[in-house]
Amino acid sequence: MIVKAKKANFNFYYAPHAIYLFQDASLSDWSLFDIGLFAQSLMLAAHAKGLGTVPQAFATDYAGEVKEVLGIPSSKRLILGLSVGYPDLESPINGYRTERAEVAEICRWLE
Numbered sequence: 001m002i003v004k005a006k007k008a009n010f011n012f013y014y015a016p017h018a019i020y021l022f023q024d025a026s027l028s029d030w031s032l033f034d035i036g037l038f039a040q041s042l043m044l045a046a047h048a049k050g051l052g053t054v055p056q057a058f059a060t061d062y063a064g065e066v067k068e069v070l071g072i073p074s075s076k077r078l079i080l081g082l083s084v085g086y087p088d089l090e091s092p093i094n095g096y097r098t099e100r101a102e103v104a105e106i107c108r109w110l111e
C-alpha cells in the first residue's frame with residue numbers, strides 16, 4: 001500500500017485539481033510557520049466544503065519543473081503541493097487511518 005501511495009503522488013492521488021503554495025525566497029525561516037498555518041486553514045476550509053486534500057511535500061522535489069510549467073519566477077520557493085478533489089470514500093485507500101498519539105504522550109500538564 002505504501003508503494004502504491006508513493007506512486008500516487010505523481011498523479012495527485014487521482015484528484016482533478018492541485019494547488020501549489022509558493023513563498024518569496026527572501027522571507028525568513030519563520031515564514032514557513034505562517035504558510036503552514038495558511039495551508040492547514042486552506043485544508044480545513046476545503047474539508048468544510050466536502051473536499052479532500054492531500055498535502056504533498058513531495059512536490060518540492062520537482063520545484064524547478066513545477067515553476068517552469070506554471071511560469072513562476074525563480075524568486076519564489078515552492079513550499080507545498082496540495083491535491084484537491086471530492087474524496088472517493090469507497091476507495092480502500094481512503095479508509096486507511098494513520099495512528100494518533102495519545103494526548104498524554106505529547107502534552108505535559110502542570111498543576
Ligand SMILES: Cc1cc2nc3c(=O)[nH]c(=O)nc-3n(C[C@H](O)[C@H](O)[C@H](O)COP(=O)(O)O)c2cc1C
Nearest residue numbers: 005006009053054055056057058059080097098099
Ligand atoms: C506538510 C505535509 C507534507 C506531506 N507530504 C506528503 C507527500 O509528499 N506525499 C504523501 O504521500 N503524503 C504526504 N503527507 C502525508 C499525507 O498528506 C497525509 O497527511 C497522510 O496520508 C496522513 O493523513 P492523516 O494525517 O489525515 O491521517 C504530508 C503531510 C503533511 C502534513
